[in-house]
Amino acid sequence: QVQLVESGGGLVQAGGSLRLSCAASGRTFSSYVVGWFRQAPGKEREFVAAQPWSASTTYYSDSVKGRFTISRDNAKNTVYLQMNTLKPEDTAVYYCAAKKGLVVSNWLAYEYWGQGTQVTVSS
DSSP, X not given: OOEEEEEOXXXXXXXXXXXXXXXXXXXXXXXXXXXXXXEXXXXXXXXXXXXXTTOOOOEEOTTTTTTEEXXXXXGGTEEEEXXXXXXXXXXXXXXEEEEESSXXXXXXXXXXXXXXXXXXXEO
């Protein structure tokens, strides 16, 4: 059973930074993709970033490219999302998710989800 636990959310002023963590457990993740998604009130869940567990290739949505960085620590089975130059429109609940196979941006394709962590960016 795969478990994903996010942490690191909070309240930050516009222009600030936060780092989210996603601790993964339950199996070997070498064949998995881990992604970050977010959902703001009244909006659909949207893709933020993703990375195959066994590769260094990274994928980002246009809205966060150049500001957010996804990375992982294999020894800790943890994936990170470093968020810089935060904007009020980045305010959302952020989720990490995992799936086997290729990276896709459609959240419906991801099988395992964490509980989410709130990120609030004040103007």
